[in-house]
Amino acid sequence: MSPHHFPAHRRLVSSALVLLLAGGLAACADQQPAAAPGGDTLVVDTAFNAKSLDPARMFQPTDFYAESALYDTLLKFKGNDLKAPVPNLAESYEVSDDATAYTFRLREDAVFSDGSPVTAADVVFSYNRLKNVKASPAFLMDGLTVTAQDDHTVVIKAERAVPELPSLLTAPNFGVVNADQVKAQGATDAEGADKSDTAERYLNTASAGSGPYVLEGYSNTSQIALTANPKYWGTKPAWQRVVIRNVTAPQQQLLNVEGGESQIALDLSGRQAQGVDRSAFTVTSDQAPEVLYLAASRAKTSATADPEVLAAIRAGIDYQGLLQVAGPGTVQAAGLVPQTFVGALAPTEAPKYDPELAKELVARSGVTAPKITLDYASDYHRLAGLDYATIAQRIQSDLKKIGIEVTLNPAPTATSLQRYVDGQTELALWSYPPDFTDPANLVAFGPGGFLAKRVHWSEKDAPEAAKLTESALAAKGDARAAAYQAWQRVLNDGGPFLPLLVPTTVTLSSARVTDVARNPITGIDLGAVGKKQS
Incomplete structure (x- = not known):
């Protein structure tokens, strides 16, 4: 002992x-x-x-x-x-x-x-x-x-x-x-x-x-x-x-x-904090422990179930443009594990914006003129004061440029979250507040996990990712960081969760x-x- x-x-x-x-x-x-x-x-x-x-x-x-x-x-x-x-x-x-x-x-x-x-x-x-x-x-x-x-x-x-x-x-x-x-x-x-x-x-x-x-x-x-x-x-x-x-x-x-x-006050954005009188008030900033992501359904009725369409969405988002919309202090997410946790991917491994590749992927996909509905919570500002509506509109604009028509579906948090939980969304904008500060809390994103079930992604759909999920959970000591990094790389390569941003909490x-x-x-x-x- x-x-x-x-x-x-x-x-x-x-x-x-x-x-x-x-x-x-x-x-x-x-x-x-x-x-x-x-x-x-x-x-x-x-x-x-x-x-x-x-x-x-x-x-x-x-x-x-x-x-x-x-x-x-x-x-x-x-x-x-x-x-x-x-x-x-x-x-x-x-x-x-x-x-x-x-x-x-x-x-x-x-x-x-x-x-x-x-x-x-x-x-x-x-x-x-x-x-x-x-x-x-x-x-x-x-x-x-x-x-x-x-x-x-x-x-x-x-x-x-x-x-x-x-x-x-x-x-x-x-x-x-x-x-x-x-x-x-x-x-x-x-x-x-x-x-x-x-x-x-x-x-x-x-x-x-x-x-x-x-x-x-x-x-x-x-x-x-x-x-x-x-x-x-x-x-x-x-x-x-x-x-x-x-x-x-x-x-x-x-x-x-x-x-x-x-x-x-707990929910100011970095942009709002810029105008605060620092001589009269105290402003502290910390990188958020959660990642803003897109969840893409693998249900057969959704265009996002096509791997080429999913890859096109990943390549077709202008991440630097999203950072400008989100405001000061926000960084691009390289994976689903935030930088404050063991096993986070290096920033250099973050998805790259490649609109020409995205157009090619759409063209060779099995879906003609893809149409997708994007759900988001219209009244949700808890994550560092981010405005989900502005971010969703930017994603809609980016994907239109590569040939994907996105219809926005804003709703109150309770309604929007219930649709996501029930597996009814095609594309959904969410973050996952972790329950404790360890990457083991995030394996719910792995195939068969309770978050993966919301997008109809099972272990049978992704046996390699399922195996790496188990390997990450079993790893000990210094091996844990490498195990969780390997797990994220596989998820980034074809999984239904697309990491977008990590904001700064003010x-x-x-x-x-x-x-x-x-x-x-x-x-x-x-x-x-x-x-x-x-």
Whole structure:
């Protein structure tokens, strides 16, 4: 076993840290007035992509922001430093030489918001519930079993080598719930929980975690309100209350921070950030952990199923033109693994714009005058403030020049995403927010993966790509980077996902706040945000 005992000073560091339905889920936040600026309330503006705060069910980026402040995980990343996870509920861990068994030692001073201790039994219950509820994030537990060795020791075993497990366990879905509290509200971790577990409604009205905040109110369409946890076991948060508000227009987010109505904005574009007064406000930029891509259907009724048409689309997009449309800080994606992850392709391997080749490919394809419908979410601005409509229009214009007629089909996010999930789109413009910072999270793009199923791409359709998917998952140590690069090259050579852009996320904050560190997965570490004394 390789020990991972964290240094003493780290052990004392406090924890401070796809299906979207835009419905009227829970709760009392709908009846609350918007938070007034000033005082002890931190207001964060973002375009909502939210559905549930139940750790076993939640799968949307906005929910991640709140979840990380409500529920502690065994390990976490400190701020935006993704080099290695640091202790949270676990003070140390050991891993077997073959990376199939991990033993975690829990700290003994951690308590839930009701004052009861966090035990290994709570971890086992939380993880088994994540598996057996069988909601969207259940795949995170694939091949894993978890047991309690004693009250403060957890053992996780895997069917294959999982060198990515420490990173995986930082995902908010691995937030540990108070088992006794949620069992009393209908939660179960047993097989069949997908039919018998009824705790989601409760968990959208009250939290059951050990984080620096507790849930005050939740609406997945307007705002999420949090209150400082008086029994938090770590360093108390600087802000007594946090309100995350749904502000869909990035320009309005900018105006709100400049006017003092909010303190943090998360969805500005690089172009909008250029005009900000840097002497009065803080602007930080980080490369996004996700790739904007086109998903091309392999259904026989779609022109994109023809390999020549698909290759023509790849060669017929003016990528430099897209960068100009997207704005400052955006770079071309070389593959589906973003540059911040192990296994990213070099920029020199990015697809090349070759309109003459694209025209030839269309001419020799089996489709006469190809006609394709391009779906995109008309109200989706969460990814670095990108305007999907402008990008879709540019793609439409590029493909018209090579002989492909594209009809745009904008729709609200819920509608557009549902069409994509149901496999009804021909060409769709999306990004995939990763659940944890490791390329293993992206194998869903491989043939037979849940993203590949949306475009009707199976292992039988691409046996070489399927084999490389398995090889990438099995790779360990330094071999992992090369394995994921080989996997992406095959996908780039004929797969149905066309990587386009990687934008830069911009965080704008007022002079009233300090320590605004943005994790690419969980967002702002709300428990660590400081307050300047006036």
